[in-house]
Amino acid sequence: MPDDDLTRRIIDVIAKTQHIPSEKITLDSTFQELNIDSLDGINILFALESEFNVNIPDDAAQNIRTVREMVDGVTRLVLGGADTSAPAHAS
Amino acid sequence: MPARRVVVTGIGVISAIGNSVAEFSEALFAGQPGIRPMTAIAPGLLRFPNAAEVQGFDPSRHFDEKEIGLLDRFAQFGVVSAREAIADSGIEWTPQLRERTAIVTGSCVGGKLTEDEGFETLYRHNITRVNPFTIPRTMANAGASRISLEYGVTGPAWTVSTACSSSNHAIGQAFWMVRNGSAEMAITGGSEAVFSLGFLKAWEAMRVVSPDTCRPFSKNRRGLILGEGGAALILETLEAARARGAKIYAEIVGFGMSSDAHHITQPTAEGPARAMRAAICDGHLQPEEIGYINAHGTGTAANDSTETAAIRSVFGEHADLLAVSSTKSMHGHVLGAAGAVEAVAATLALTKGILPPTANYSEPDPACDLDVIPNESRRAEVECALSNSFAFGGLNAVLAFRAWR
Numbered sequence: 001m002p003d004d005d006l007t008r009r010i011i012d013v014i015a016k017t018q019h020i021p022s023e024k025i026t027l028d029s030t031f032q033e034l035n036i037d038s039l040d041g042i043n044i045l046f047a048l049e050s051e052f053n054v055n056i057p058d059d060a061a062q063n064i065r066t067v068r069e070m071v072d073g074v075t076r077l078v079l080g081g082a083d084t085s086a087p088a089h090a091s
Numbered sequence: 092m093p094a095r096r097v098v099v100t101g102i103g104v105i106s107a108i109g110n111s112v113a114e115f116s117e118a119l120f121a122g123q124p125g126i127r128p129m130t131a132i133a134p135g136l137l138r139f140p141n142a143a144e145v146q147g148f149d150p151s152r153h154f155d156e157k158e159i160g161l162l163d164r165f166a167q168f169g170v171v172s173a174r175e176a177i178a179d180s181g182i183e184w185t186p187q188l189r190e191r192t193a194i195v196t197g198s199c200v201g202g203k204l205t206e207d208e209g210f211e212t213l214y215r216h217n218i219t220r221v222n223p224f225t226i227p228r229t230m231a232n233a234g235a236s237r238i239s240l241e242y243g244v245t246g247p248a249w250t251v252s253t254a255c256s257s258s259n260h261a262i263g264q265a266f267w268m269v270r271n272g273s274a275e276m277a278i279t280g281g282s283e284a285v286f287s288l289g290f291l292k293a294w295e296a297m298r299v300v301s302p303d304t305c306r307p308f309s310k311n312r313r314g315l316i317l318g319e320g321g322a323a324l325i326l327e328t329l330e331a332a333r334a335r336g337a338k339i340y341a342e343i344v345g346f347g348m349s350s351d352a353h354h355i356t357q358p359t360a361e362g363p364a365r366a367m368r369a370a371i372c373d374g375h376l377q378p379e380e381i382g383y384i385n386a387h388g389t390g391t392a393a394n395d396s397t398e399t400a401a402i403r404s405v406f407g408e409h410a411d412l413l414a415v416s417s418t419k420s421m422h423g424h425v426l427g428a429a430g431a432v433e434a435v436a437a438t439l440a441l442t443k444g445i446l447p448p449t450a451n452y453s454e455p456d457p458a459c460d461l462d463v464i465p466n467e468s469r470r471a472e473v474e475c476a477l478s479n480s481f482a483f484g485g486l487n488a489v490l491a492f493r494a495w496r
Contacts, residue, residue, distance in 0.1 A: 038393070039356045042298050058138065058298045058314070062392075 003075055009051065010071050017047045027068045034067075044070075052078050097269045098332050098495065099340040101180025101325030103172040103280075104435045106422040107143035107318050111175060115422075116439050120468045122448040124421045126304050126316050131286035139300040142286065143318030143423025161224055162237060163202030168321030168428070169234025169282035170241065176323035177242065177278065181337060184242065193274035194235045194248035195265040197257030197281030199427030200290065201231035207287035234282050234321070246274055255387075257281055258430030259480035259488035262324060263346035266490070269326050276331070280431035282321030291317070297356075299391050305424075307388035307417035307449050308395050308463040310456035315389040318423020322431035324438070341441045342493040344475070345374025351485030358393055358481060360400035366487035367405045367477060374475075374491040378406050381413055381491075382473025383446050385437040386463075387481045388417020389424055396458035398479065403461075414471065416464040420450035430480040434490060437478045441494040444472040 007027065015022035018036060025034065031041065041064070045056050048070075054077045064070050102112055107125025109115030118125065128134070129142040145168070150159050153171050162170065182188070205228040209221040227233060232250035239248045247268070251261040258281030265279035285291070294300050294317060301314035332339055347369025351362035371378055387398055395417075403410045418436045425432050440446050445468050452465035478490045 037354065037357065039354070042296065045298070046296055058302065061298060 006075050006078060007071050010048065010074055011067065013047045013051050014044055014067065017044045025067060027071060029067045031065055048074055054078060095270050095272065096329035096342060097266055097326050098329050098342050099324050099438055100327055100332050100337040101176040101182070102323070102340060102435050102438060103175025103179060104320070104322040104432060105145055105148070105168050105172050106320035106322070106425065106432055107145055108422050110145065110148060112179070112435070115435070119418060119421060119436055119439065119447045120443070120445050122421070122450045122466055122468060124304065124450045126423060129286065132288055132291060136288060137291055138295050139302050141304065141316060143316055144286065145319055161227055163205045163228040163233060164284035164319075165198060165202055165204070165282050165321070166228070166233040166237055168284060168319070169196060169280070169323070170237050172280060172282065172321040173238045173278055173323040176280070176325050180325040182276070182325065183335070188276060189243050190245050191275040192244045192246045193265055193268050193277040194238055194244055194246070195251065195261045195268070195277060195279045196232070196235040197251045197253075197259070197261035197427050197430060198231045198234065198283055199252060199254050199257050200283070200285060202229035202233060203285050203290050204287050205229050207289045210289070238278060244278070252427065253486045253488070254482035254484055255424070255426055255429055256480040256482035256486050256488040257427035258434070259478065259490055260348065262430060262434055262490055263348065263488055265326055266343045266346055269328060276325065276327040278323060278325060280321065280323035280434070281428040282431070283426045283428040284319045285317060285426060286319060301390060304451050305390040305420050306451040306453060307386070307390040307420050308399070308456060308459040308461070309452045310454040312390045312392065312395060314391050315419065315424045318419070318425040320422065320425050320432055321428050322435045324431070324434055339495045341438045341495050343490065344493045345370040345372070345376060345491030347371070347373055347489045349487045351487070353485055355485070356483050358397040359485070360397050360404055362485055363387070363398060363401040363479065363481050363487045364404045366489040367401065367479065370477060370489040370491040374493070376475055376491060379409050380475045381406070381477055382471065383437070383440055383476040384413060384415045385433045385440070385476065385478040386415050386417045387479040388419055388449065390417070390419065394481070396456070398481070399459045399461055410461060413462070414446050414464050414469065415461045416447055416449040418447050420452070430478065430488065430490070433478050433480070437476045437492055441473065441476055441492055444470060446471050446473070
């Protein structure tokens with residue numbers, strides 16, 4: 001079960017990076033529906049790494065195709081260790 | 092007037108698998124990769140620990156101190172490979188030849204190491220002055236200009252920058268200039284040296300560099316391995332080569348270009364296919380004459396399956412009769428110099444009648460179902476070969492060579 005606050009923050013990162021309203025993004029949205037291609041995907045990963053101060057490995061990132069998969073993956077990394085109370089970079 | 096025929100009469104190379112044509116050739120046909128733990132950057136700073144670095148290169152063996160001060164590592168590689176190619180060709184310079192010789196080189200990023208060093212001084216150490224040689228060292232044409240100065244070559248000289256297709260675009264332009272009579276001879280190729288932390292961090296963020304090795308066309312491929320180096324070819328007319336009794340490696344017969352107009356980084360099959368068809372058409376070849384393709388073959392998930400589809404679309408049933416290999420599995424992806432290093436590999440393959448392998452191949456991929464010459468080179472006297480380069484930005488450039496017998 002995804003953490004609600006984390007989910008919201010992840011969706012906000014996707015919305016901001018993609019320049020789309022966060023209301024348009026649900027857990028069930030696929031990247032294809034949101035018009036997120038592979039280059040957009042690495043840009044989102046970069047933003048998420050900065051937001052949560054985590055390191056998302058290439059292999060783990062490669063097969064993510066939906067928002068839910070991204071939330072699950074990031075949640076695992078975040079709850080696995082790093083302090084997430086504040087963004088890593090003020091931006 | 093029939094088109095002039097253009098032949099390769101000299102080659103030079105410096106790469107992770109050899110600092111001369113002799114060393115390169117030995118490793119290439121033995122299938123020995125030059126991919127090793129990276130020494131330029133301290134361990135732990137990058138997600139990928141391995142690279143195809145040039146080994147044992149001592150600039151002071153090639154240049155005096157003053158010259159080194161003016162030449163970034165990438166330009167040094169360009170000059171060293173050009174010197175080897177020029178010496179190999181046995182050219183005897185005359186004032187007329189110097190004026191009628193073109194120099195066309197390729198480089199993706201020019202003097203990145205110098206730039207990184209200067210910016211580190213400025214931004215990190217707050218030293219407000221930067222080395223006054225930063226501009227002449229950094230400019231992408233530094234290698235071409237140095238070759239011109241060293242040999243007194245006063246014909247047209249310039250540098251092409253089209254990311255990973257740079258050198259193929261350069262060699263193609265040089266070939267066309269000699270063929271159409273705008274130059275009598277050309278010194279062409281390219282060089283690259285990119286192992287600076289700033290630039291490698293940018294590659295890390297692209298998430299296309301393999302954490303271990305480069306396994307083109309293999310199902311378990313995990314990305315490309317970055318390399319450095321340079322290569323040069325001497326092109327001249329068949330008539331001139333024969334007149335001076337020059338050794339001929341191969342004939343360069345065709346060049347084709349295209350752009351995808353699709354996406355800034357995602358490849359398509361259509362663009363590369365059109366470039367291959369254009370090279371075949373430019374060389375007045377039949378697709379069935381192509382026996383070997385030195386593939387772009389970066390080892391990324393996207394490139395290798397897309398390139399396979401492109402080859403299948405160009406060659407139809409003949410795709411199952413020709414051999415394809417990615418020598419990037421050995422010398423790494425030399426970016427703007429890739430086309431030059433691979434043109435030397437393709438030329439050697441035709442000259443020696445041996446096709447270099449795709450090294451590190453371990454698992455067939457149905458999406459890359461071509462004869463990729465896995466791991467061991469093969470004796471085969473093929474008639475013609477293509478050498479593919481496809482760049483980010485969707486810019487494709489393909490060269491066609493014919494064996495000289």
